[in-house]
Amino acid sequence: MTALLTDHYELTMLSAALKDGTADRRCVFEVFARRLPSGRRYGVVAGTGRLVDLVREFRFTEAEVDHLRSRGVVDDETAAWLSTYRFTGDIEGYGEGELYFPGSPILTVTGTFAECVLLETLILSVLNHDSAIAAAAARMVTAARGRTVIEMGSRRTHEEAAVAAARAAYLAGFEYTSNLEAGFRYGIPTAGTAAHAFTLLHDDEPAAFASQVAALGKDTTLLVDTYDISQGIRNAIAVAGPELRAIRLDSGDLSVLAQQSRDLLNSLGATETKIIVSGDLDEYAIAALAAEPVDMYGAGTAVVVGSGAPTAGLVYKLVEVDGRPVVKRSENKATVGGRKTAVRRHKPTGTATEEIVVSQGAAERQLGDRLLQRPYLVAGEPADLPTLAESRAHLRQCLISIPWEGLKLSAGDPAIPVSVIPAS
Numbered sequence: 001m002t003a004l005l006t007d008h009y010e011l012t013m014l015s016a017a018l019k020d021g022t023a024d025r026r027c028v029f030e031v032f033a034r035r036l037p038s039g040r041r042y043g044v045v046a047g048t049g050r051l052v053d054l055v056r057e058f059r060f061t062e063a064e065v066d067h068l069r070s071r072g073v074v075d076d077e078t079a080a081w082l083s084t085y086r087f088t089g090d091i092e093g094y095g096e097g098e099l100y101f102p103g104s105p106i107l108t109v110t111g112t113f114a115e116c117v118l119l120e121t122l123i124l125s126v127l128n129h130d131s132a133i134a135a136a137a138a139r140m141v142t143a144a145r146g147r148t149v150i151e152m153g154s155r156r157t158h159e160e161a162a163v164a165a166a167r168a169a170y171l172a173g174f175e176y177t178s179n180l181e182a183g184f185r186y187g188i189p190t191a192g193t194a195a196h197a198f199t200l201l202h203d204d205e206p207a208a209f210a211s212q213v214a215a216l217g218k219d220t221t222l223l224v225d226t227y228d229i230s231q232g233i234r235n236a237i238a239v240a241g242p243e244l245r246a247i248r249l250d251s252g253d254l255s256v257l258a259q260q261s262r263d264l265l266n267s268l269g270a271t272e273t274k275i276i277v278s279g280d281l282d283e284y285a286i287a288a289l290a291a292e293p294v295d296m297y298g299a300g301t302a303v304v305v306g307s308g309a310p311t312a313g314l315v316y317k318l319v320e321v322d323g324r325p326v327v328k329r330s331e332n333k334a335t336v337g338g339r340k341t342a343v344r345r346h347k348p349t350g351t352a353t354e355e356i357v358v359s360q361g362a363a364e365r366q367l368g369d370r371l372l373q374r375p376y377l378v379a380g381e382p383a384d385l386p387t388l389a390e391s392r393a394h395l396r397q398c399l400i401s402i403p404w405e406g407l408k409l410s411a412g413d414p415a416i417p418v419s420v421i422p423a424s
Contacts (some may be wrong), residue, residue, distance in 0.1 A: 047130030153304030
């Protein structure tokens with residue numbers, strides 16, 4: 001990947017540090033959230049699984065270095081340093097799929113100042129995006145109460161963001177994505193239906209349905225609301241028979257239409273035909289349909305933009321230099337110095353009660369405590385990492401472990417408190 005994802009000010013700091021001799025000081029940077037997005041009770045760590053490869057591939061090509069030099073962004077000394085750049089430090093952090101709260105040390109980056117400072121933009125762009133998507137998607141999965149949710153938002157975001165969003169949504173519990181590239185890269189199951197354009201292409205609706213069934217069989221989903229929904233359902237069953245897998249509703253009052261469609265399908269003998277609904281669904285719309293005969297939800301725009309919180313609001317701050325804690329004291333933006341370790345405390349029943357974060361030390365372990373940090377890169381090389389499926393299962397267990405109030409969609413305090421113990 002291109003290292004020009006680096007921000008200009010990072011190169012400014014690098015150049016100055018190379019000149020004054022501080023570039024090789026051993027430093028610790030941490031990623032954390034000062035607060036959760038408005039209305040949220042937890043965050044979800046996402047993106048670390050793909051960040052590892054991005055950091056390992058982070059290089060400045062000859063053309064990129066020449067560009068920076070020719071534009072006066074860097075001097076000859078900095079250009080020479082960039083031409084051999086490779087991250088050789090350590091990265092550890094919360095496992096992908098872990099929940100986090102304000103003050104949680106989500107990611108810790110250790111190395112020289114020079115090599116760590118260049119990763120700020122890359123790390124934050126990945127984690128802020130993916131974590132925002134995963135948190136929104138997790139809320140939608142909770143609202144769906146065990147019903148299948150499909151990610152369908154590729155057309156509502158940047159083409160690469162669409163792939164990352166599909167991965168984050170799958171991590172959070174979505175069953176399928178319509179994004180084929182995400183299926184190719186990450187092995188995520190893909191699913192999709194026809195659009196209204198396919199129906200409009202044909203002379204009439206039965207002809208469109210017959211074409212789709214002929215090509216894909218009865219184990220397909222027919223979009224029935226191009227014209228009249230009731231007639232669309234009748235046409236669908238007339239063409240495919242009662243063995244049709246599913247119909248999709250994409251417009252109108254979905255609560256009313258879902259019940260009417262179920263009744264009509266049953267009257268036509270299609271008692272096993274599923275109903276999929278889509279159309280600007282977010283967690284609140286999904287929750288509002290909980291009592292209706294809906295079998296699957298298709299979420300698009302809301303999930304790929306974080307359902308009102310398009311960034312997780314994570315920051316990347318220097319907390320230690322040569323073993324010495326350093327702190328920022330700005331009003332409302334103060335930091336706690338020193339490398340942190342974190343454990344999550346649980347009742348004997350398994351319910352999480354508190355997160356303990358200790359600076360330059362470790363919490364006194366109690367029965368039921370779980371260490372939250374794990375290695376990602378050691379001396380620049382990847383550690384043994386969980387698979388996407390394992391991280392997905394981990395998130396499922398994390399959501400089970402928090403108090404039930406933490407799963408509410410209404411605004412409230414973080415699901416569990418974080419106690420930060422500063423360095424002595």
